[in-house]
Amino acid sequence: MKRAFYIGRFQPFHLGHYSIICSIAKEVDEVVIGIGSAQKSHDPENPFTAGERVLMIRHALEDANVKHYAIPIEDLQRNAVWVSHIISMSPPFNVVYSNNPLVIQLFKEANIDVRQPPMFNRKGYSGTEIRKMMIEGNEWRQLVPPAVAEVIDEIGGVERLRNVSMKDIE
Ligand code: ATP
Ligand code: MG
Numbered sequence: 001m002k003r004a005f006y007i008g009r010f011q012p013f014h015l016g017h018y019s020i021i022c023s024i025a026k027e028v029d030e031v032v033i034g035i036g037s038a039q040k041s042h043d044p045e046n047p048f049t050a051g052e053r054v055l056m057i058r059h060a061l062e063d064a065n066v067k068h069y070a071i072p073i074e075d076l077q078r079n080a081v082w083v084s085h086i087i088s089m090s091p092p093f094n095v096v097y098s099n100n101p102l103v104i105q106l107f108k109e110a111n112i113d114v115r116q117p118p119m120f121n122r123k124g125y126s127g128t129e130i131r132k133m134m135i136e137g138n139e140w141r142q143l144v145p146p147a148v149a150e151v152i153d154e155i156g157g158v159e160r161l162r163n164v165s166m167k168d169i170e
Contacts, residue, residue: 016125
């Protein structure tokens with residue numbers, strides 16, 4: 001059984017993440033998806049809770065037939081022991097997919113096989129850009145899987161993001 005590990009914050013889970021995970025799934029039997037900064041929510045960079053992100057990922061990957069486990073992982077603020085922290089929380093995996101230099105460095109130092117997946121339309125498919133569009137009232141729905149847009153509507157995600165991004169009312 002070959003299992004891959006892939007980590008992101010998924011604020012929100014967008015089509016870049018979706019495309020990467022579908023391509024990883026062609027190379028392995030199962031994908032473990034680490035949901036980073038799991039303790040964070042209700043702030044402008046991290047509007048959604050870990051549970052809401054689990055929901056987005058589950059519904060988005062349902063139709064794609066990708067066997068996966070989404071595992072929330074809290075920040076440790078201690079890079080030297082971060083890989084052990086991941087391993088302690090995750091189903092066992094044989095290979096890591098990442099384009100993040102720190103993630104690559106830490107897993108390589110732990111002698112874990114790391115592969116770099118290609119980027120998919122990085123300009124449009126970016127969490128930062130999508131959150132900006134939500135705040136400014138621009139059309140963001142085409143940048144996420146349809147199931148993710150449904151989850152965001154269900155939880156009132158856009159209104160929440162706007163509210164937590166505002167300054168004090170004076
Ligand atoms: P943010 O702007 O909030 O950081 P993001 O789009 O970078 O959001 P993350 O949750 O930080 O999303 O991403 C997790 C991983 O997914 C990162 O390592 C990043 O390299 C990768 N990723 C993000 N967007 C794409 C994309 N369009 N194509 C391929 N990989 C992507
Ligand atoms: Mg990022």
